[in-house]
Amino acid sequence: MQPTTPLFLQKFSSNAPESKELQRLTSFENVENKNRDTYLDMIRIFINRNHVYRRGHVEFIYSALKNMESFGVQKDLEVYKALIDVLPKGKFIPTNVFQAEFMHYPKQQQCVIDLLEQMEDNGVMPDYEMEDLLSNIFGNRGFPLRKYWRMMYWMPKFKNSSPWPVPSPLPDNIYELAKYAIQRISSVDVQSQITVYQTKEIESSIDDTWIVSAQAPSQKDLLKNHDLKEPVYVEGSFRIWVKDQLVNYFVLKRQPKQHIKTIKDDLDDVSNIRTPIFSFQKPIEKQVQVMQSVHEQEDGVILAVCATGTSTKDSLLSWIRHLEKDGNPVLSDALVVFTLRTGTREVATVNNVEQKQIESK
Structure with missing residues (x-):
């Protein structure tokens, strides 16, 4: 029994001439229900046209590539193979070495290369x-x-080479994406601990959301030895990409500390070389320089990092109060400056709910 042509394609069978209705149905911009099945149906309509070489296939493929994201098929391998199958077979094969090296049918070849x-x-x-x-x-x-x-050759080599693997496809939940993002940022220190807070646990909190925070023991030590005369800053929001998804995060930091070098001699100076055999002078006094941690950067010392569900100032204030309870009591007396990218800057102490607006720089 021969398969019957679907009703959707009967009026566009191989014996039917090209019509305006066919052009309308093969136009991806005029489709209302944009999904994978509709996308493949439009490709089948184009293939069933009664043309030996299917004229206009290059323009059709470029139009299909342009509208892939609106149909949600930009990561579907079967759709790409269906688009390649639109091209006629055997027509573009070169017959000699000159045609092969000078790109026989360059328009069609470039179209597939772009695909x-x-x-x-x-x-x-x-x-x-x-x-x-x-x-x-x-x-x-x-x-x-x-x-x-x-x-x-190259794609299998890079497919699993990322040190921060994420599932494919990515979860739609922003909470899960925030955990992947904070884990990637905090991996610079293997001792970093990721903690999830809830703003509703803070009595004076307005927002009801989650906070994904990361802090290492060395960062707690840096915050413990912080001079209360200097403020600490909450800066952000900054951006990090988890594949093709964007996540905003914030950092708690303070101004960098100037480390004084204590090595007195230039080790590369050979103008006054002393030999231990003929020189009985007292050895040169040398001191060991304190090694800086990975959190002490040139533009500041990173004390903690977080991502919140709302990215508001209230949720960040709740984050500071959670850090205070989680082994950082110095934050109760420290001056916290919110330098958010909103045109204003707020100064707040953790014990005092009142916030004073000051002019931005």
Whole structure:
């Protein structure tokens, strides 16, 4: 029994001439229900046209690539293979070495190269079936097949090379993304501890949200030895990307401390060399310089880092109060300056709920 043509495609069968209705249905901008099934149906409509070489396939592929994100199929391998299958087979295969090296049918080859580039940008790994498609369309000497071979060599090497693996696809929950982001930032210190706070545990809190915080024992020691005459700053928001998702985070920091070098002699100075055999003078006094931690940077000392569900000043104030209870009592007497990117800056002490507005710099 021969398969019947679906009702959706009967009026566009191989015997039907090209019509305005067909052009409308193959236009991705005019589609209302944008999903994967609709996207594949439009590709099948275009393939079933009664043209030997399917004229306009390059423009169709570029239009399909442009609208992939609106249909949510930019990471679907089967969709990319369906687009490659739009091209006619055997027409673009070079017959001699000159045609192969001078890019026989350059418009069509460049179109497929752009398709493979978009696959690579979206992290889509090709398979061996795609190699057969490209070989049947452009031959074994085609530039798209060379691009495919390069992708198959490099992409498996980098697929699992990230030290911060995340699931694919990414979770839609911003809370899970924040944990991945803070874990990536705090991995600079292997002793960093990630803690999740709830703002509702603070009595005077207004927001009801979560706080993902990270702090290492060395950062607690730096905060313990902090001079109360100097303020500590809450800065942000800064941006970090978890794959293609953006997460905002904040840091607690203070001004950098000037370390005085105590080594008196220049070790590269050879103008006055002394030998231990003929020189009976007292040895030169040398002192050991204190090694700076990884949290002491040139622009400041990082004391903690966090991401909140609302990224508001109230949630950050709740974060400071949670840090105070979690082994940082010095914050109860310290002057906390909120230098958020809102045009104003607020000074607040943890014990006092009142906040004083001052002019921004």
